[in-house]
Amino acid sequence: PLDMDSEGLRSRAVMALTNARRRTELLTSCVEDGELTAQHSPLMSPLVWDLAHIGNQEEQWLLRTVGGREALRPEIDSVYDAFEHPRATRPTLPLLAPAEARAYAAEVRGRALDVLEGSPLRGAPLVDAGFAFGMIAQHEQQHDETMLITHQLRRGPAALTAPPPPAPETARRLPDEVLVPGGPFTMGTSVEPWALDNERPAHATFVPSFFLDTTPVTCGAYLEFMADGGYADARWWASEGWATVREHGLEAPLFWRQEGGQWLRRHFGVVEPVPLEEPVLHVSWYEADAYARWAGRRLPTEAEWEKAARHDPATGRSLRYPWGDADPTPERANLGQRHLRPAPAGAYAAGESPLGIRQLIGDVWEWTSSDFLPYPGFAAFPYREYSEVFFGPGHKVLRGGSFAVDEVACRGTFRNWDLPVRRQIFAGFRTARDAGEGEL
Numbered sequence: 001p002l003d004m005d006s007e008g009l010r011s012r013a014v015m016a017l018t019n020a021r022r023r024t025e026l027l028t029s030c031v032e033d034g035e036l037t038a039q040h041s042p043l044m045s046p047l048v049w050d051l052a053h054i055g056n057q058e059e060q061w062l063l064r065t066v067g068g069r070e071a072l073r074p075e076i077d078s079v080y081d082a083f084e085h086p087r088a089t090r091p092t093l094p095l096l097a098p099a100e101a102r103a104y105a106a107e108v109r110g111r112a113l114d115v116l117e118g119s120p121l122r123g124a125p126l127v128d129a130g131f132a133f134g135m136i137a138q139h140e141q142q143h144d145e146t147m148l149i150t151h152q153l154r155r156g157p158a159a160l161t162a163p164p165p166p167a168p169e170t171a172r173r174l175p176d177e178v179l180v181p182g183g184p185f186t187m188g189t190s191v192e193p194w195a196l197d198n199e200r201p202a203h204a205t206f207v208p209s210f211f212l213d214t215t216p217v218t219c220g221a222y223l224e225f226m227a228d229g230g231y232a233d234a235r236w237w238a239s240e241g242w243a244t245v246r247e248h249g250l251e252a253p254l255f256w257r258q259e260g261g262q263w264l265r266r267h268f269g270v271v272e273p274v275p276l277e278e279p280v281l282h283v284s285w286y287e288a289d290a291y292a293r294w295a296g297r298r299l300p301t302e303a304e305w306e307k308a309a310r311h312d313p314a315t316g317r318s319l320r321y322p323w324g325d326a327d328p329t330p331e332r333a334n335l336g337q338r339h340l341r342p343a344p345a346g347a348y349a350a351g352e353s354p355l356g357i358r359q360l361i362g363d364v365w366e367w368t369s370s371d372f373l374p375y376p377g378f379a380a381f382p383y384r385e386y387s388e389v390f391f392g393p394g395h396k397v398l399r400g401g402s403f404a405v406d407e408v409a410c411r412g413t414f415r416n417w418d419l420p421v422r423r424q425i426f427a428g429f430r431t432a433r434d435a436g437e438g439e440l
């Protein structure tokens with residue numbers, strides 16, 4: 001994948017764009033058109049906004065910038081500018097109706113494939129190795145994950161179904177944690193062709209010895225924190241987190257409720273008992289951080305997470321994924337909305353890291369303790385609004401990807417970020433601890 005000829009790159013770009021569009025179509029055709037224009041939550045856009053925004057970004061980058069074409073519909077740019085209009089206000093905008101939005105996105109796509117056909121995919125950084133096409137495929141898949149979040153927030157009967165993910169295939173119990181020996185490793189990338197600006201450049205980072213959970217924290221473990229009064233004990237909470245617990249009366253992850261002494265959750269329109277063996281989902285950074293403190297542990301830093309996911313102690317190299325440099329497969333990771341939920345903790349033996357850590361890629365986004373900051377040598381590319389404007393202490397980094405992210409937008413170096421109060425995203429976490437003197 002790292003050194004492909006032009007035809008290989010072109011077909012990879014066509015496939016990435018086509019996969020994204022198939023998913024967008026599924027997410028916007030499985031409910032009636034009236035549900036596309038509705039506001040299911042003030043946290044989210046109407047689905048039809050995402051749909052036309054996907055087309056508009058593609059028009060701006062692939063048709064106008066790469067292709068040098070005239071604007072198809074310059075008058076709608078501002079409606080679909082995410083910075084001009086906060087999500088809560090988007091239902092009041094003069095949005096394209098569902099049929100118009102579909103036609104617009106389809107027309108843009110037809111022309112974008114023409115541009116791709118005529119592009120050398122070499123030379124200027126924007127087109128080199130098909131970058132702009134990969135960036136737009138990632139953008140669409142990111143909005144597909146956003147739309148899946150909207151589906152999860154939507155009330156009413158289930159609109160989506162998928163087979164359950166695989167259970168752990170071995171009876172062998174994993175150790176709870178493993179030691180990641182201290183030393184330098186290469187963080188970030190300068191060679192992954194479709195890596196986004198915030199993943200660059202590769203740089204040496206020293207990470208002291210630490211222990212990391214071999215799996216994400218499960219709902220069952222999280223219930224123990226709840227049963228021990230975790231939500232009523234200020235000791236475990238960062239001060240702003242404690243303030244939100246008090247203000248909103250939080251006592252469980254989003255979508256959970258107690259009935260007759262049992263914890264249930266609403267998951268894509270189905271109410272079910274909380275799945276004890278699955279990674280906990282829909283917790284904020286504050287909840288993840290509080291659980292970790294209660295457990296006598298902490299969240300991993302972003303550098304610790306990436307070292308655990310990429311460093312190969314045998315060669316000293318950083319791998320693209322925990323299992324090596326090969327692309328994801330259904331045996332290695334739960335990605336791409338193939339399943340509508342994370343797999344039970346301990347699944348995906350074929351995806352484990354050299355040190356035996358599982359489910360780093362796929363299943364749930366994992367909160368890290370780190371603020372979203374640029375790497376040394378960072379340069380915004382191709383636009384400041386992708387990541388640069390979000391750098392700072394307000395956003396926390398999430399790593400690894402969820403069941404809802406497509407493989408085109410997920411790799412060992414991929415960085416996601418959000419506000420620490422956010423719970424609607426498909427986020428969980430695992431915990432870490434410093435290695436003591438006698439444990440090395």
Ligand code: AVJ
Nearest residue numbers: 139142143146386416417418
């Ligand atoms: C990287 C997921 C935080 O959805 O806000 C989509 C991705 N950027 N359109 C987001 C994105 C512009 C972004 N995240």
Ligand code: FE
Nearest residue numbers: 053082139143
């Ligand atoms: Fe966007």
